[in-house]
Amino acid sequence: MIPSCYLRGLRLSSPWRSRVRISANVNRQGMPRPAAIRHAPLFSRSANIRTYTSESVLSPVDEEDPLGILLSEYKGNSQIPPATHEIKDLQNAELGERVVLHGYLGNRHELSKKFSFVPLIGKDLNQIVQVVSDREYAGNAHSRFRLEQTNSPVAIEGVVKKRKSAKKGRHQSKFKRHEFAIEDVEIWLKKYTPLNTFPKTTQFDKDTVFHSHQRHLQLRSSRELLDALKFRAKVGAICRDELGNKQDFLEVETPLLFKSTPEGAREFLVPTRTKGLAYALPQSPQQYKQTLMASGIPKYYQIAKCFRDEDLRADRQPEFTQLDLEMSFAGAEDVMDCIEGLIRRLWSEMLSQTLPLKFPRMTYNEAMAKYGSDKPDIRLGMEISRIDHLLPADLISKIGPHAFPAVDVFKLRLEDTPPSKVSRLISNFMKSPEARPFIENPDGQPGVAVIDSSKPLRGLQIFGFEAAERLEEDLGLEDGDVIMIQARKDEPFSGGSTKIGQLRLALHKAAVAAGYLPQPEGFKFLWINDFPLFSPTNDTDPGQGGTAGLASTHHPFTAPKTAEDVDLLATDPAAARADHYDIVVNGVELGGGSRRIHRAEVQEWIMREVLKMKPERIEDFRHLLDILSAGCPPHAGIALGFDRLIAVMLGKESVRDVIAFPKSGKGEDMLVKSPNEVTKEQLEVYHLQLKD
Ligand code: ASP
16 A cells, blocks of 8 residues: 555545545555556656656646656656765856755745745755755746655756855754755756655654654664764774784674574574474574684684573663684684784774773682672772771671671762762662662662761771771771772672672762762773683573583683693582683673683583583584584684674663664564564464464
8 A cells, every 4th residue: 555645745634535545546466556557648747747847737637646646756766867966066066057966855944935945965964955946947846846845855956056145054953964064055946856755744853752663763863873873884894804804814604594502592593394493593603613713714703693582681682793703723812912903993993092002901800809890890990898807796797697798898989079968979879779779689788988077986986996997097088988888698709790899880870970970981991801610500591501500601612721720620610710801891891702622522521521411402512512523723712792892982871872773672673563473374384383
């Protein structure tokens, strides 16, 4: 069905009426009925109708034959008059020259029925020029032009004239997005070809906020979004140049229809028409890239699509992009060198910033102890330290349920803020929903003290004289400083953060939002390494499904770091460290990688004896074990989250701002409305049945 809004110049009282009229001429497939084609007069006029000139015949009969007009225009659209100029090049056009321009119509400014100004916006939405439509000059083309909707695409033919009353910057006002605003000349309309319509009912101005089901209009109305996509494409091109041209990496595409293997994340299955058989979408190209290492390709890279059916957290996408690479006869240092070089080049060429030659390194344990996070934002300071050895026993017994807890502290300093104001900020924060997870912490609530010389022991009386003195000294406390203390179970770190680490971030954010601290600036990169090879299994990540209570921290192909860690595999696997490195910037994990286990027997032994995976699950990896056993050299690699990389470079809060068609927080694509329900027919084709 042709939507009613496509009926040019039709003045009908309701969309329903227009539908009735169309259906008279169109069959069910939306094709004109033979009867309509027999409307000889209509088509004999088509040459006049599809391009409007001063001589165009505009009889009332046309208005009565909307389908005819539509189809005639549409026939004209197959050969758009070629543009003679880009709008931005009009500076070079001669006065009096006849030009053809392509673009979208801006808001019409009608001085009278006979005279109007309409800005023409270039096809990249970045250029603008004024079109003058004058009845005297353009004849019937003017009368037609008046009916065209703002935002419709057109090809305009007109004459370049000096613009007399040019008000500088006037064009800039609408979306503030036109880099090239032609101010000195204007185009006097002679002829134009309408190329499509735009719905009259869609409001479209600089303040319109479009819903995500109108992603095309979000993109069209936001310079920022389009710029982000352009930026992303440039970063991709630099990555290809650096890796592909400069460093001899081979770009290889790996399959998207892969196989289900217990690599670590939950997968998406793709059922096939063969009963009981399914592909899985790759959570990463990991197993294929290791295969390439065994295939004699020394350096591989790819900008790869990956799929993970994970619980959707704020900024997670079920489908995302990685810059993925792998190198044979190589180890962690080679990979880290390569990434440092690439990132330095990206920051220099795209952001004009010089990064250090080498990024600092920090072990996982140090990051967790000092920042309560395995992806610390070291710009914030506020280092955490352990103070349980300083505290009186009776205080320790009150601050949490554990008999011998670890107790951590950090200090927040707000420059030039008196204790009373600091106390207000803290109390507002503690009352806010953001503080809820800390108040409900099963390890006990956080303790707060604001240093205030007007109070006994400067506000630290709860700690007792001795501990208060030590704290003041160790933390270098000044009036107005806040200290936060938090108990936790005294056990080795696991997972990505501690509660006090989360509290550090939340409090900093609240202080910035309240205007007490500046927004942190710059980029602080660091490598986190010496992760535990295995972590305790949890309910959220499927892991490898082993029964040892352990899952691989990175993935099951990661090698133990040293000879000592290899020995620990047999005696105390939870204590073994991995040759795994994450690259972190400003509290964001940009990517991670590892040296791999390249010996099949070791890989199989770890799966069987350490993770205690079932034999049938190990068989899912038989292809990889066979590949490794066929003389696979030592190898190492990494993947950077490409969406995240772009978001970080552009300072965007969300990866959605740098993805053309992102999924919502619920994993839905609102534009195409996916996922959609599986039909009965599809269920049958795939031999599937829905459970009640
Ligand atoms: N495949 C890994 C991931 O997706 C990256 C790597 O180890 O190279 O995190």
